[in-house]
Amino acid sequence: MNFTLSEEQTLLKDSVAKYIQNEYSYETRQKIIKTDAGYSAENWSTFAELGWLCVPFSEDEGGIGGGPIETMIMMEELGKGLVVEPYLSSVIIGGALLSKAGTAEQKAEWISGIIEGTKKVSFAYNESQARFDLHNVETSAVKSAEGYVVNGSKSVVLHGASADGLIVSVRTSGDSLDADGISLLLIPVNADGVSVKTTRTLDGHRAAEVSFTNVTVAAEALMGTEGKAASVIDAVADEAMLALCAEAVGAMEKLYKDTVAYTKERKQFGVAISIFQALQHRMVDMFTAHEQCKSLLLRAVLSYDAGDVDAAKNIAALKYQIGVSGQQVAHEAVQIHGGMGMTDEMSVGMYLKRINVINTLFGNADYHLQRFIAM
Amino acid sequence: MDIQFTPEDLAFQKDVRAFLADNLTDEIRGGYVGGHVDPGVMIRWQKILNKQGWAAPNWPESYGGTGWSITQKYIFENECAEAGAPAVVPFGLKMVAPVIYSFGSDEQKQRFLPDILDSNVWWCQGYSEPGAGSDLASLQTKAVLDGDHYVVNGQKIWTTYAQHADWIFCLVRTSSEGKHQQGISFLLIDMKTPGVEVRKIDSIDNQHTLNEVFFDNVKVPVENLIGEENKGWTYAKVLLTHERTAIAGVASSKKALHKLKEFAANERVGSGSLADDPLFNAKLAKIEIDLMALEYTELRAIASVSAGAAPGPESSILKIRGTEIQQQVSELAVEAGGHYSHVMNDGEAVGNDVAWTSSAKYLYGRAATIYGGSNEVQKNIIAKMVLGL
Numbered sequence: 001m002n003f004t005l006s007e008e009q010t011l012l013k014d015s016v017a018k019y020i021q022n023e024y025s026y027e028t029r030q031k032i033i034k035t036d037a038g039y040s041a042e043n044w045s046t047f048a049e050l051g052w053l054c055v056p057f058s059e060d061e062g063g064i065g066g067g068p069i070e071t072m073i074m075m076e077e078l079g080k081g082l083v084v085e086p087y088l089s090s091v092i093i094g095g096a097l098l099s100k101a102g103t104a105e106q107k108a109e110w111i112s113g114i115i116e117g118t119k120k121v122s123f124a125y126n127e128s129q130a131r132f133d134l135h136n137v138e139t140s141a142v143k144s145a146e147g148y149v150v151n152g153s154k155s156v157v158l159h160g161a162s163a164d165g166l167i168v169s170v171r172t173s174g175d176s177l178d179a180d181g182i183s184l185l186l187i188p189v190n191a192d193g194v195s196v197k198t199t200r201t202l203d204g205h206r207a208a209e210v211s212f213t214n215v216t217v218a219a220e221a222l223m224g225t226e227g228k229a230a231s232v233i234d235a236v237a238d239e240a241m242l243a244l245c246a247e248a249v250g251a252m253e254k255l256y257k258d259t260v261a262y263t264k265e266r267k268q269f270g271v272a273i274s275i276f277q278a279l280q281h282r283m284v285d286m287f288t289a290h291e292q293c294k295s296l297l298l299r300a301v302l303s304y305d306a307g308d309v310d311a312a313k314n315i316a317a318l319k320y321q322i323g324v325s326g327q328q329v330a331h332e333a334v335q336i337h338g339g340m341g342m343t344d345e346m347s348v349g350m351y352l353k354r355i356n357v358i359n360t361l362f363g364n365a366d367y368h369l370q371r372f373i374a375m
Numbered sequence: 376m377d378i379q380f381t382p383e384d385l386a387f388q389k390d391v392r393a394f395l396a397d398n399l400t401d402e403i404r405g406g407y408v409g410g411h412v413d414p415g416v417m418i419r420w421q422k423i424l425n426k427q428g429w430a431a432p433n434w435p436e437s438y439g440g441t442g443w444s445i446t447q448k449y450i451f452e453n454e455c456a457e458a459g460a461p462a463v464v465p466f467g468l469k470m471v472a473p474v475i476y477s478f479g480s481d482e483q484k485q486r487f488l489p490d491i492l493d494s495n496v497w498w499c500q501g502y503s504e505p506g507a508g509s510d511l512a513s514l515q516t517k518a519v520l521d522g523d524h525y526v527v528n529g530q531k532i533w534t535t536y537a538q539h540a541d542w543i544f545c546l547v548r549t550s551s552e553g554k555h556q557q558g559i560s561f562l563l564i565d566m567k568t569p570g571v572e573v574r575k576i577d578s579i580d581n582q583h584t585l586n587e588v589f590f591d592n593v594k595v596p597v598e599n600l601i602g603e604e605n606k607g608w609t610y611a612k613v614l615l616t617h618e619r620t621a622i623a624g625v626a627s628s629k630k631a632l633h634k635l636k637e638f639a640a641n642e643r644v645g646s647g648s649l650a651d652d653p654l655f656n657a658k659l660a661k662i663e664i665d666l667m668a669l670e671y672t673e674l675r676a677i678a679s680v681s682a683g684a685a686p687g688p689e690s691s692i693l694k695i696r697g698t699e700i701q702q703q704v705s706e707l708a709v710e711a712g713g714h715y716s717h718v719m720n721d722g723e724a725v726g727n728d729v730a731w732t733s734s735a736k737y738l739y740g741r742a743a744t745i746y747g748g749s750n751e752v753q754k755n756i757i758a759k760m761v762l763g764l
């Protein structure tokens with residue numbers, strides 16, 4: 001057993017941490033989220049130059065063969081900086097779908113585009129009736145002479161409007177709740193019949209409501225085996241959850257540390273409010289919650305990396321606990337900051353919003369508690 | 376001791392329902408911007424209430440109150456909330472008016488109360504300062520007497536809706552002698568006076584409610600002083616306890632829970648609905664039980680006040696539990712709304728109704744345990760004043 005990072009891993013962590021420290025202040029981030037695009041194209045090129053966009057891809061694909069541990073390291077640091085660039089949606093989720101299910105041609109075109117920073121993809125999986133069930137798919141793809149005709153709509157697609165390609169879960173057979181009969185199609189975002197409406201989410205990120213009206217796609221758009229995408233989607237969802245939870249753990253660390261620092265500065269009744277035991281104990285609880293979540297994160301990441309049979313159960317446990325503890329830490333941070341916690345001027349409120357979004361993505365705490373019980 | 380409504384109470388309930396059916400239009404009910412009721416809509420509603428003579432149920436009858444029994448007030452509040460009526464802006468009707476009718480001069484009562492009753496004048500509350508939040512008594516905004524007026528200098532912060540306000544009621548320092556509490560006065564200031572400047576604070580919910588208010592050599596006539604100089608703290612304490620009972624929001628939490636139940640029954644999950652989810656139902660039930668207890672705690676407190684007792688430190692319980700419950704309801708609404716709860720409601724509506732408003736309410740709702748004296752401060756009060764610790 002060994003919990004220490006390798007030399008390369010330490011370098012990766014330091015490189016992201018240093019970038020956040022020097023280039024990604026909260027004020028800079030607030031400016032970025034006010035722009036139309038909602039992320040900085042310049043930062044994205046920098047990420048490519050720094051080699052971050054290739055981390056999870058194998059050497060054959062042009063990457064460095066990073067695994068869940070490397071992703072965890074990066075996401076934890078990105079979480080501390082509240083980074084809004086579409087790293088999770090395009091590199092982690094989009095990249096994993098391409099790696100696991102893409103054809104040789106798709107990989108050649110899209111993975112190299114992602115690594116170079118010239119192409120981005122988003123996974124359009126969520127439907128308004130589906131709640132958190134990834135297999136609840138009603139968007140249909142019907143076989144045609146050229147390939148498929150797609151009809152339906154997807155909701156809250158992360159960074160959908162800034163993506164070049166959408167990887168869409170579609171039903172090619174079966175009923176809306178069947179795991180069997182789901183396929184993945186890679187559709188250019190500017191294809192005829194695709195309509196993308198951008199929305200802003202609370203955390204300053206962008207999402208999109210996407211609808212498909214008689215969209216004709218070639219047979220080559222299919223990723224993997226027709227009707228058999230459910231297991232790919234589940235595996236990618238596990239990786240997405242590990243990444244999101246790592247991001248949340250980074251955010252929780254920042255929240256408890258910022259709160260401790262604030263209470264040492266803020267004076268009321270002639271003393272620093274940090275001396276009140278009513279607050280001290282709660283900051284201890286915040287610290288403990290962060291440590292416990294970090295432990296579950298390591299447990300889940302290491303078991304997934306090792307291919308353990310209980311990896312999926314560990315991930316459900318992690319996602320549940322992050323949902324509960326992340327919110328607890330964020331609520332306490334705002335409360336202990338008093339009025340200042342309610343402003344946009346201080347970052348605590350933004351961490352709270354990001355943690356809330358993370359809780360919902362790929363299923364909230366209750367959803368994963370129920371999965372855990374059933375496992 | 377009994378809890379039955381009398382035939383008179385039931386008749387009153389019928390009257391209230393009829394009034395609401397006639398006057399509470401969809402436009403007023405739906406007048407939300409973000410998680411807040413549109414200020415213009417609140418005023419319109421308050422004017423309708425006043426036409427009926429129901430704008431100020433808690434005022435003494437001689438100043439325009441309704442003379443209702445506690446049961447009637449309870450019925451009125453519940454019916455209004457259940458029908459989806461907007462909450463009343465508290466600053467005039469619920470905060471400054473009780474101070475004016477309790478401690479103001481006859482001239483001040485005549486000058487200010489009728490316009491408050493008819494919502495012609497918008498008030499805001501100028502208590503907190505950057506250095507004086509929980510420790511309110513350490514406030515530094517100074518008022519120096521100069522002939523027939525005070526000259527005010529300093530800064531207030533977190534002033535809700537100062538951007539709409541015509542008047543601000545302020546705690547100011549008139550003396551630095553003795554204990555902090557002893558040198559504070561209660562001053563009414565016209566926001567149009569030269570030297571008053573309002574600056575917006577960007578807040579967590581992206582709505583504009585919070586402001587800073589700056590005073591730069593602001594001349595305030597002495598006749599705007601309430602009661603005696605340096606007694607302002609005593610007056611403010613009375614107001615604060617009123618604020619704390621008003622803050623529990625039992626009726627509106629009940630309404631929000633009802634709405635949430637309805638929503639859950641219609642929200643598809645697989646082949647059923649969210650209302651089939653045992654974990655969701657357990658959360659709903661726990662909140663409901665808390666609320667059942669708080670409703671009676673509040674009734675007991677109101678009963679003892681109407682039997683002549685002043686609202687005491689027990690009002691802190693109502694504030695603590697009431698705000699915690701409000702927050703739990705709003706958290707559960709966000710949860711119920713699913714992915715759509717996180718779409719910002721600043722454009723064309725997407726998703727469902729609950730999700731569309733839930734996050735703004737949730738985010739602003741974090742403040743409920745901070746304002747009106749934070750919940751930590753309330754616990755300090757109970758520890759000291761009730762438990763004698």
Ligand SMILES: Cc1cc2nc3c(=O)[nH]c(=O)nc-3n(C[C@H](O)[C@H](O)[C@H](O)COP(=O)(O)OP(=O)(O)OC[C@H]3O[C@@H](n4cnc5c(N)ncnc54)[C@H](O)[C@@H]3O)c2cc1C
Nearest residue numbers: 276335336338339500502503508509533535742746749751
């Ligand atoms: C949305 C909103 C609207 C508001 N509207 C108004 C308004 O209209 N007018 C107005 O005058 N004010 C208003 N306020 C201000 C509000 O009353 C103050 O925010 C509140 O009194 C807390 O003060 P503070 O923000 O300075 O926090 P601080 O006093 O700095 O407190 C920070 C934290 O320390 C805790 N703390 C402080 N002292 C103790 C102690 N002795 N023991 C244990 N814990 C302690 C607090 O509970 C809090 O968690 C509003 C605030 C908000 C958030």
